[in-house]
Amino acid sequence: MLLSHLHFLSSVSTDFPGMKDGLALLKVWLNQRQLSKGLGCFSGFLVSMLVAYLVMKRKIVKVMSGYQVLRNVLQFLATTDLSMTGISLAKDTDTCLPTLDDFHHAFEVVFVDPSGLVNLCADMTASKYHQVQFEAKYSMEILDDRMVDGFQALLMTSKPMLRTFDHVFHLKHVSKLQSACKKMQLLNELMDRGGNYVAAALPFIVSLLTRGLARRALLVAHSLPETPEWPVDTEPPKHKDVGSLMFGILFVPEFAASTLEKGPQADRPEAADFRTFWGEKSELRRFQDGSICEAVVWEASTICQKRLIPEQIVRHLLKLHADIPESSICYTGALLESVIKNGKEALGTGEEDMVSVVCSYDDLSRKLWNLEGLPLTVTAVQGVHPALRYTDVFPPIPMKPIYSFHKQVKTRHLLLPSEEKPCPAYITPLKIICHMEGSGQWPQDKEAIKRIKAAFHLQLAELLQQQHQLICRPAVTHTDVYKDGYVFRLQVAYHREPLILKEVVTPEGMLKYQDTEESQQLELETLHQPYLTSSLHGSPQVGFLRFLNLLATYDWRNSPLIVNLNAGLTDADCTEIKNKFVAARSRLPVMFIATPKDKWNSIWTQERPSAQILQRLLVLASESVRALEEQLMDPLSSQDVKIVFRPPLDLYDVLIHLNSNQIPRHLERVDRPVKSFSRGVVKNSAGAKILFPVVDYDPVQCYLQDLRVIGLTRSVDSEALFH
Amino acid sequence: MAASEPRVAVTAPPGYTALEVKFGARQRSPHCLLVKEHRVREGPGDTHPPQRTLFVLNVPPYCSPDALSRLFARCGAVQSVDLRDKPGPGEKAEKRTSKFFTNRTATGFRVAYVVFRKPAGVQAAKALSQKGPLLISTESHPVKTGISKWIARYADSVVDREELKAEVDAYMQDYDKKIEEEEAKAAKEEGVPDEEGWVKVTRKGRKPGLPRTEAANLRVLEREKRKKARKELLNFYAWQHRETKREHIAQLRKKFEEDKQRIALMRAQRKFRPY
Numbered sequence: 001m002l003l004s005h006l007h008f009l010s011s012v013s014t015d016f017p018g019m020k021d022g023l024a025l026l027k028v029w030l031n032q033r034q035l036s037k038g039l040g041c042f043s044g045f046l047v048s049m050l051v052a053y054l055v056m057k058r059k060i061v062k063v064m065s066g067y068q069v070l071r072n073v074l075q076f077l078a079t080t081d082l083s084m085t086g087i088s089l090a091k092d093t094d095t096c097l098p099t100l101d102d103f104h105h106a107f108e109v110v111f112v113d114p115s116g117l118v119n120l121c122a123d124m125t126a127s128k129y130h131q132v133q134f135e136a137k138y139s140m141e142i143l144d145d146r147m148v149d150g151f152q153a154l155l156m157t158s159k160p161m162l163r164t165f166d167h168v169f170h171l172k173h174v175s176k177l178q179s180a181c182k183k184m185q186l187l188n189e190l191m192d193r194g195g196n197y198v199a200a201a202l203p204f205i206v207s208l209l210t211r212g213l214a215r216r217a218l219l220v221a222h223s224l225p226e227t228p229e230w231p232v233d234t235e236p237p238k239h240k241d242v243g244s245l246m247f248g249i250l251f252v253p254e255f256a257a258s259t260l261e262k263g264p265q266a267d268r269p270e271a272a273d274f275r276t277f278w279g280e281k282s283e284l285r286r287f288q289d290g291s292i293c294e295a296v297v298w299e300a301s302t303i304c305q306k307r308l309i310p311e312q313i314v315r316h317l318l319k320l321h322a323d324i325p326e327s328s329i330c331y332t333g334a335l336l337e338s339v340i341k342n343g344k345e346a347l348g349t350g351e352e353d354m355v356s357v358v359c360s361y362d363d364l365s366r367k368l369w370n371l372e373g374l375p376l377t378v379t380a381v382q383g384v385h386p387a388l389r390y391t392d393v394f395p396p397i398p399m400k401p402i403y404s405f406h407k408q409v410k411t412r413h414l415l416l417p418s419e420e421k422p423c424p425a426y427i428t429p430l431k432i433i434c435h436m437e438g439s440g441q442w443p444q445d446k447e448a449i450k451r452i453k454a455a456f457h458l459q460l461a462e463l464l465q466q467q468h469q470l471i472c473r474p475a476v477t478h479t480d481v482y483k484d485g486y487v488f489r490l491q492v493a494y495h496r497e498p499l500i501l502k503e504v505v506t507p508e509g510m511l512k513y514q515d516t517e518e519s520q521q522l523e524l525e526t527l528h529q530p531y532l533t534s535s536l537h538g539s540p541q542v543g544f545l546r547f548l549n550l551l552a553t554y555d556w557r558n559s560p561l562i563v564n565l566n567a568g569l570t571d572a573d574c575t576e577i578k579n580k581f582v583a584a585r586s587r588l589p590v591m592f593i594a595t596p597k598d599k600w601n602s603i604w605t606q607e608r609p610s611a612q613i614l615q616r617l618l619v620l621a622s623e624s625v626r627a628l629e630e631q632l633m634d635p636l637s638s639q640d641v642k643i644v645f646r647p648p649l650d651l652y653d654v655l656i657h658l659n660s661n662q663i664p665r666h667l668e669r670v671d672r673p674v675k676s677f678s679r680g681v682v683k684n685s686a687g688a689k690i691l692f693p694v695v696d697y698d699p700v701q702c703y704l705q706d707l708r709v710i711g712l713t714r715s716v717d718s719e720a721l722f723h
Numbered sequence: 724m725a726a727s728e729p730r731v732a733v734t735a736p737p738g739y740t741a742l743e744v745k746f747g748a749r750q751r752s753p754h755c756l757l758v759k760e761h762r763v764r765e766g767p768g769d770t771h772p773p774q775r776t777l778f779v780l781n782v783p784p785y786c787s788p789d790a791l792s793r794l795f796a797r798c799g800a801v802q803s804v805d806l807r808d809k810p811g812p813g814e815k816a817e818k819r820t821s822k823f824f825t826n827r828t829a830t831g832f833r834v835a836y837v838v839f840r841k842p843a844g845v846q847a848a849k850a851l852s853q854k855g856p857l858l859i860s861t862e863s864h865p866v867k868t869g870i871s872k873w874i875a876r877y878a879d880s881v882v883d884r885e886e887l888k889a890e891v892d893a894y895m896q897d898y899d900k901k902i903e904e905e906e907a908k909a910a911k912e913e914g915v916p917d918e919e920g921w922v923k924v925t926r927k928g929r930k931p932g933l934p935r936t937e938a939a940n941l942r943v944l945e946r947e948k949r950k951k952a953r954k955e956l957l958n959f960y961a962w963q964h965r966e967t968k969r970e971h972i973a974q975l976r977k978k979f980e981e982d983k984q985r986i987a988l989m990r991a992q993r994k995f996r997p998y
Binding site: 409412414416417419423443445447448450451452454455458461473474475476555558582662694697699702706709710 | 784823824870871873874876877878880881882883884888891892894895898902985992
């Protein structure tokens with residue numbers, strides 16, 4: 001039979017030079033997505049037969065090139081469904097051959113060979129085929145998108161399961177599938193497979209999980225079991241020697257974390273099905289619209305717990321229907337989140353804190369807009385601090401200072417850190433920019449503008465105190481406001497100021513505009529930073545892995561990184577950016593990032609990183625990816641993900657150890673320290689009539705700054721790096 | 724380096740004498756200040772007169788002008804001490820240094836000009852190196868470092884509202900007065916010719932001119948170019964036909980060469996190793 005297949009394929013490939021190239025491309029494509037090896041894989045042979053089928057159906061013509069072959073095959077895979085309507089290479093003349101319907105009863109995916117009797121996809125599960133379909137659809141979209149480099153994305157980037165799926169879990173003890181077969185009554189299928197319980201049980205387990213995660217998951221996929229090689233003179237390996245099975249789930253973002261599974265109404269016959277499926281978790285509940293339905297409610301209070309609801313579902317279903325105990329399942333969906341958990345209880349990852357910060361910020365900005373008595377109104381209020389765009393690692397919590405812990409200067413109503421006690425808790429100022437309306441009354445001289453801004457800060461402090469009873473502390477460049485236990489730092493901005501800073505009068509008396517360092521700094525702070533709003537799609541762990549992978553594998557030297565925020569760049573813009581980049585490469589910074597507001601200059605990376613630091617970064621990223629994937633892929637290992645976050649200390653010449661009672665952010669270390677100090681604040685409470693707490697006082701940063709300045713002025717030839 | 728060891732001769736760059744100073748009595752290894760006579764003449768109104776000025780290099784950040792003047796007071800009466808980041812000519816005392824609005828950058832190692840009342844002070848300073856290391860922070864005038872320094876810095880950063888308000892108001896009054904004077908002067912000179920008979924064209928008045936900026940200039944040039952292009956006949960003469968065709972072909976050839984180079988570059992850089 002192999003011989004007949006070989007003859008068939010060679011007859012198709014005569015006079016078809018593009019077929020070889022196309023098949024090579026397709027094999028690379030499959031291999032990058034780990035689809036072409038193992039039991040029930042979409043192998044290279046299958047792809048060749050598929051191309052032969054398309055030639056037969058005249059979808060592919062023999063004069064096509066390799067790229068066109070690739071495109072047509074992907075198109076075919078994306079648009080047809082072989083698990084519903086199979087295809088056949090046999091000619092329809094012989095009536096004693098089994099029909100396609102017969103094949104569909106026996107197998108999940110049907111692709112019949114030229115003889116009409118063999119299903120080439122006999123071992124393939126429907127879920128694996130759906131995964132191939134999904135990838136093909138996505139690849140077609142990438143090929144059609146002119147802004148993305150299709151070659152790089154399709155063929156050069158590998159997509160292992162850890163980076164493709166939001167949550168991944170391992171089934172450690174494959175031998176438990178034997179009992180699963182008994183529980184799910186799969187003895188017939190077991191016989192069909194010659195006693196291979198792994199292959200027999202796998203499709204049913206996957207369909208069980210797909211049904212349980214119906215609304216939440218776009219795709220549930222599994223790894224393909226590969227039998228290891230064995231020497232000729234020993235026994236062949238047993239079925240359980242394929243190692244652990246890995247399953248991946250890709251979520252629909254809106255429903256993935258919902259705590260309710262609503263079933264049919266109680267009096268319908270489907271309700272009984274629902275109850276048997278979910279077991280004792282299903283309860284009768286009454287809803288707001290008056291209906292009484294079967295429902296399953298999952299317990300989760302914080303956002304990070306809600307993200308793990310699919311884990312609860314998976315464990316419950318596998319236990320109930322397949323007798324697989326919880327100890328056999330190793331779920332890796334949220335291992336990295338232990339790094340950002342703060343607090344002794346370690347319940348949340350800070351997301352709820354950020355939401356409350358944003359609420360407080362919204363309230364403050366409303367108050368600012370409605371403030372009466374200002375000579376010019378506030379046109380816009382924009383937050384610049386990372387906590388206000390949900391990206392702060394350890395967001396601030398409301399705090400109230402304890403007076404006895406500090407030194408009080410009564411005459412100035414001032415609280416100072418005391419030298420004898422440990423340093424007070426770090427209160428980060430949440431920076432906000434207030435844009436004032438432009439009018440003819442603003443002076444056109446830069447020193448005068450600075451004075452006017454200072455006057456505004458003073459007046460804002462006074463008005464906020466009078467009208468809203470908020471404690472404020474004005475300064476020359478900003479005003480600090482203590483509200484709800486947080487400290488907000490307001491900065492006034494005038495939109496014409498960067499322009500005025502850029503003014504240069506040439507000797508002839510003509511006014512020219514030239515970028516100065518001061519003007520660029522101001523622009524960065526007031527214009528560009530507030531526009532950085534980000535929204536993360538997918539789960540955080542996958543995002544982190546993909547970020548590290550991008551850092552490590554991107555060709556920074558030869559191509560610009562184009563970030564199309566809010567779809568602000570057109571195709572023409574992209575090609576222009578690329579052309580200008582290639583023409584001026586030696587003058588541009590080492591790492592070039594282009595955004596819609598900043599197409600030619602890459603202002604964020606002008607100063608840093610330097611070439612050495614970039615090199616170190618890339619090496620670090622690739623090592624981290626390797627270490628993390630190793631830890632996460634092996635379910636039997638200790639799964640210590642914190643090794644990636646501990647920096648290696650052996651390459652530094654001098655290590656300076658700091659006294660931990662003067663480090664205000666001591667508890668934010670990667671490995672939580674055992675001892676902690678009371679820092680003179682009451683957490684999660686806000687006072688109304690109190691003195692202003694100590695803001696932005698971090699002895700570690702002061703020390704670091706002093707060291708860096710000394711390093712700069714002292715050593716010109718040796719770059720001293722201080723971390 | 725224990726204090727009882729015989730003092731190692733410290734090498735200084737040519738022309739300089741090394742002066743050992745220590746931060747406090749407890750410190751063991753001294754720091755070296757490099758001193759030299761200041762010889763550069765800077766012109767009239769010189770704040771650093773060449774005979775009486777000592778040029779000091781490698782001044783550490785914890786050494787303030789007061790500490791330096793106390794240090795050199797034993798050589799002779801000190802008239803002034805000028806600390807700055809880089810050596811350079813002396814500047815006239817500024818009219819108004821505001822407490823709030825100067826750009827203060829963090830200080831590292833600096834350079835100082837110490838002006839004595841008499842030239843003998845300079846020679847005595849050079850001879851100081853023979854005596855033991857001098858102390859910067861003594862019991863009578865301690866220098867703050869570390870935590871106390873940062874707490875003091877934090878305390879200083881809190882400004883007094885009334886003071887700030889007063890200064891800003893004073894500045895803005897001066898500024899407004901200045902602007903008014905300028906406008907009054909400009910209004911007086913409106914339309915009045917100067918000594919050669921030229922009248923200045925300004926934005927105000929009966930015939931306002933264009934703003935004197937680069938952007939306005941470019942706009943005018945652009946407009947002129949467009950008008951000229953409209954009047955030119957490009958396809959009239961036979962030689963014009965030939966010229967345009969030749970230029971077109973040359974440009975195509977140039978673009979082709981560029982593209983070839985770019986593709987060769989891309990090909991050389993491409994590393995097709997997917998796995």
